[in-house]
Amino acid sequence: MKKLQALLWDVDGTLADTERDGHRVAFNRAFQQMGLDWDWDVELYGRLLQVTGGKERIRYYLDEFNRAWERPSDLDSFITELHRRKSQLFVSLMVGGEIPLRPGVSRLVNEAKQAGLKLAIVTTTTPANVDALLRQYFPAEGRPVFDLIAAGDVVPHKKPAPDIYLWALERLGLGADQCAALEDSHHGLRAARDAGLKTVVITVNGYTADEDFSDATLVVDQLGEAGRPCRVLQGEGRVSGMVDLGLLRQLHDVS
Ligand code: XBP
Ligand code: MG
Numbered sequence: 001m002k003k004l005q006a007l008l009w010d011v012d013g014t015l016a017d018t019e020r021d022g023h024r025v026a027f028n029r030a031f032q033q034m035g036l037d038w039d040w041d042v043e044l045y046g047r048l049l050q051v052t053g054g055k056e057r058i059r060y061y062l063d064e065f066n067r068a069w070e071r072p073s074d075l076d077s078f079i080t081e082l083h084r085r086k087s088q089l090f091v092s093l094m095v096g097g098e099i100p101l102r103p104g105v106s107r108l109v110n111e112a113k114q115a116g117l118k119l120a121i122v123t124t125t126t127p128a129n130v131d132a133l134l135r136q137y138f139p140a141e142g143r144p145v146f147d148l149i150a151a152g153d154v155v156p157h158k159k160p161a162p163d164i165y166l167w168a169l170e171r172l173g174l175g176a177d178q179c180a181a182l183e184d185s186h187h188g189l190r191a192a193r194d195a196g197l198k199t200v201v202i203t204v205n206g207y208t209a210d211e212d213f214s215d216a217t218l219v220v221d222q223l224g225e226a227g228r229p230c231r232v233l234q235g236e237g238r239v240s241g242m243v244d245l246g247l248l249r250q251l252h253d254v255s
Pocket of ligand 2: 010011012188
């Protein structure tokens with residue numbers, strides 16, 4: 001295994017708990033704006049997360065959960081407009097500071113940056129959502145904190161397909177054996193593993209805690225920070241309360 005050179009970060013559920021209190025809320029507000037009586041409650045949204053990508057998720061909802069709804073003649077344009085509004089509403093929630101980073105994220109990002117590792121965002125979400133999160137929590141003073149943003153529709157197939165990881169690896173000029181991924185979901189794990197990454201750390205959340213992570217390198221409840229140690233749910237290695245760079249290097253060297 002080659003030396004660890006980069007950390008590849010998923011966004012939704014990993015950098016921040018965006019799904020339940022961010023995307024879901026923004027979808028429901030967009031439905032209201034467009035006069036739709038659809039309501040994606042916490043439980044239904046968990047089932048809709050089966051499909052990644054907001055536009056794809058709306059279509060899945062109509063196909064599987066709301067077949068009775070009379071579709072407009074141009075459904076594609078309707079979904080595009082609905083999703084455009086949803087994205088604006090999500091960005092408002094993010095810049096309003098209503099969606100905090102998960103514990104330990106800042107700590108590990110800063111540690112990796114200082115150590116000279118490359119940092120990349122590898123996500124299914126819309127680029128504007130990532131920009132809002134980065135502006136909010138990692139404002140660039142000179143050089144941006146993240147070296148690459150791989151997001152949204154730049155590849156035809158979203159996670160669990162490996163495409164977005166392969167796209168990111170090519171642009172970083174690195175091999176899969178030089179990178180570690182941080183993800184929160186089975187779909188994310190599949191995407192990273194199928195792109196060839198051996199080191200994949202999972203931080204679970206309410207929606208993903210019961211998913212299958214059997215081929216993850218390490219599964220924790222969160223990355224851990226001072227006064228808030230992480231709990232190891234699966235995996236080997238000496239974890240002393242935090243997933244830090246030393247631990248990631250150690251996991252990477254043996255994976
Ligand atoms: C998470 C997703 C996204 C968001 C919605 O992907 O599935 O689709 O729920 O985002 P990841 P958009 O964890 O890889 O970031 O509405 O912008 O598509
Ligand atoms: Mg995710």
